[in-house]
Amino acid sequence: MTTSDENGSNSGQRAMRTPPVVSQQEWETAREQLLVKEKAHTRARDALAAERRRMPWMAVDKSYAFEGPSGKLSLADLFDGRRQLIVYRAFYEPGVFGWPEHACRGCSMVADQVAHVAHLNARDTTLVFVSRAPQADIARLKARMGWQIPWFTITDSFDTDFGVGEWHGTNVFYRDGNRIFRTYFINNRGDEQMGGTWNYLDITPLGRQEVWEDSPEGYPQTPTYKWWNWHDSYVDDAPPDRKWVEVSDAGEAAFRNKPQT
Known part of the structure; x- marks a missing residue:
């Protein structure tokens, strides 16, 4: 089977070889076969995350300074009182394609996908973006694009020291009292x-x-599940909502009793 336009032609483009069209039963069989691999992938991803939690930490002994909407901040300040900090270095500065109206297109796609940060905050985790752009430009960009992510200005060697001298990258930090540790880093894909x-x-x-x-x-x-809440309803140190516990317990019980294919 190939695809074509409404006139029956392919408009000069090479025909696309699509998969075969099958019955519902054949489709379900094919889906179940692939689901086996997908579940294995999920278990492998969980195992990788478990290994990541056992990665050694690197102490951060150098001081770093950032500019925020209300003035200067340290790296410790970016935690906003929480134990974990995720820092995405977004490529937004003079010389970037689109400047000053836009940040890097890839970094902007990342920003567009960020879920409501209240859910991370409920797990003692803060997410921030940092760039070399001045705060006035960052504020204007956030307003234009509708982004609510906390976004600070790098004023020193923070980005180069942590593997993102240009382009983008995500660093993870942990705070234990006054000590800060780098725990993980990802970039590229x-x-x-x-x-x-x-x-x-x-x-x-x-x-x-x-x-x-x-x-x-x-x-x-x-x-599991019990800490989940609407993003406007989290309360620090509040116990899980009793009604939600009942609902989630019922859902788990129904899933356990459902025949598994």
Whole structure:
């Protein structure tokens, strides 16, 4: 089978060889065969995240300064009182294609995909973007593009020291009292998967912090699903909503009792 336009021609383009059209039963069989591989991929991804949580840490002994909407901040300030910090270095500065109206197209696609940060905050995690653009330009860009992500200006060698002298990259840090540690880093195609809450948590040292995860002894873990909330309804240190616990428990029980194919 090949695809064509409404006139029956391919408009001079090479015909696209599409898969065969089959019955519902054949389609379900093919889907179940692929699902086996997809589940194996999910388990492998979970195992990789577990290994990532056991990565050694690197102490950050150098001081760094950033500019924010209200003035100067340190790297510790970017944590905003939380234990974990994810820093995406977005390529937005003079010389970048699109400047000053736009940031790098790839970095802008990443920003467009970022989920509401309240869910990360509920797991003791802060996400920020940093660039070399002045705050006035960042504020104008955020307003134009509708982005709510905290976004700060790099004023020193932070980007080059952490592997993103140009282009883009995501660094993860952990704060233990006054000490800060670099725990992970991704760039290039690794940044493609970023934006969703789960993928961000999976690159942090504490992970999703749910009881099913394979984490080192003593790591914080809470019952699966129970901490979830509407993004405008999180309350610091509040217990899980009783009604939601009942609903999620019922959903889990129904899934366990459902025949698995």
